[in-house]
Amino acid sequence: VVKMHEAMLWHKERNGIRCDLCARRCFIAKGKKGFCLVRLNKDNKLYSLNYGKIISVNVDPIEKKPLFHFYPGSSSLSISSVGCNFRCQFCCNAPISQALVIEQTGKVPGEEYSPEEIVELAEKNNCRSISYTYTEPTMFFEFAYKTARLAHRSNIANVFVTNGYMTEEAVKKISRYLDAATVDFKASADPEFYKKFMSVPSVEPIFDSLKRMKKQRIFIEITNLIVPKFGDSIEKCRKLAQWISSELSSNIPLHILQFFPNYQLLELPPTPVSTLEKCIDEAKKTGLRYVYIGNIVGHSDENTYCYNCRELLIKRSGFSVEKNNLVEDRCPTCGLKMNVIV
Numbered sequence: 001v002v003k004m005h006e007a008m009l010w011h012k013e014r015n016g017i018r019c020d021l022c023a024r025r026c027f028i029a030k031g032k033k034g035f036c037l038v039r040l041n042k043d044n045k046l047y048s049l050n051y052g053k054i055i056s057v058n059v060d061p062i063e064k065k066p067l068f069h070f071y072p073g074s075s076s077l078s079i080s081s082v083g084c085n086f087r088c089q090f091c092c093n094a095p096i097s098q099a100l101v102i103e104q105t106g107k108v109p110g111e112e113y114s115p116e117e118i119v120e121l122a123e124k125n126n127c128r129s130i131s132y133t134y135t136e137p138t139m140f141f142e143f144a145y146k147t148a149r150l151a152h153r154s155n156i157a158n159v160f161v162t163n164g165y166m167t168e169e170a171v172k173k174i175s176r177y178l179d180a181a182t183v184d185f186k187a188s189a190d191p192e193f194y195k196k197f198m199s200v201p202s203v204e205p206i207f208d209s210l211k212r213m214k215k216q217r218i219f220i221e222i223t224n225l226i227v228p229k230f231g232d233s234i235e236k237c238r239k240l241a242q243w244i245s246s247e248l249s250s251n252i253p254l255h256i257l258q259f260f261p262n263y264q265l266l267e268l269p270p271t272p273v274s275t276l277e278k279c280i281d282e283a284k285k286t287g288l289r290y291v292y293i294g295n296i297v298g299h300s301d302e303n304t305y306c307y308n309c310r311e312l313l314i315k316r317s318g319f320s321v322e323k324n325n326l327v328e329d330r331c332p333t334c335g336l337k338m339n340v341i342v
């Protein structure tokens with residue numbers, strides 16, 4: 001039996017409901033679900049079907065989100081529920097992001113948790129933050145919202161790892177409790193790639209969300225997944241970096257991620273390291289101060305260097321911090337303040 005929880009962010013229209021949670025803004029007729037399959041119109045009221053149904057819960061290093069500049073070296077309780085508003089053909093969490101299992105079984109998988117239990121779990125495991133991640137956090141917005149509000153009372157920070165495809169209303173609503181976000185781009189935000197490989201009609205809402213997050217003073221890091229053959233244009237990567245640098249800030253950390261064959265895109269090879277390095281070079285040329293390589297363990301571009309004097313600030317290997325030379329948030333050598341929350 002699917003337990004239902006009334007949804008936030010929707011309004012009634014003639015003959016149905018309009019969901020205002022993500023940028024798809026689905027029109028949902030009575031008895032139907034939205035594109036994400038986790039929001040149902042029952043008698044012209046919208047319900048979240050995955051509320052409190054936690055499909056994964058782990059204590060992760062915050063570096064895994066990835067967030068390299070937000071309480072480096074801390075632990076983050078990471079949770080998710082099923083569902084996604086994207087259909088990425090290379091999703092590495094497809095069994096939980098693509099909520100087709102609900103269609104097949106009529107059940108929403110996951111273990112029952114209350115927001116209180118999640119916050120307690122975070123405290124018990126000495127987590128500095130709770131991350132809403134693995135799938136798309138907007139898809140379990142109601143649970144994330146309540147948990148985030150409660151977490152703040154216990155001085156625990158909240159992190160969304162998101163595809164950024166939110167409405168203005170959603171960003172506004174969560175912003176009070178959202179401390180940081182990792183916003184994930186694929187293929188340098190190429191609109192054709194988003195249509196073809198992710199079933200996403202437009203990329204503009206992601207850029208809009210980023211601007212709104214900045215305005216709401218949410219700490220931002222950005223990832224860009226470089227997909228061989230179809231999404232590895234150096235020029236497009238440069239353009240995205242340029243946008244971040246000029247429209248947001250040159251202080252925003254950018255992670256250039258290696259693609260790994262997954263789900264339905266198994267015939268592609270992993271992205272060559274040389275391609276990632278070229279992307280990183282281009283991104284740095286736009287003035288971005290912190291550009292990282294992702295998924296290549298042991299590479300020097302996993303480290304943080306002072307953008308002024310090139311001093312090694314944080315040495316990393318994979319998701320672990322091996323050495324942190326920062327003095328509070330400053331370079332120990334030249335004393336310059338870095339964009340790091342400590």
Ligand code: SF4
Pocket residue numbers: 019020021022023024025026033034035036037038039085139
């Ligand atoms: S969250 Fe997005 S995909 Fe799901 S019903 Fe609402 S508008 Fe549609």
Ligand code: SF4
Pocket residue numbers: 084085086087088090091092093094097134135136163
């Ligand atoms: S947005 Fe993320 S979780 Fe959703 S399908 Fe794409 S890769 Fe998977």
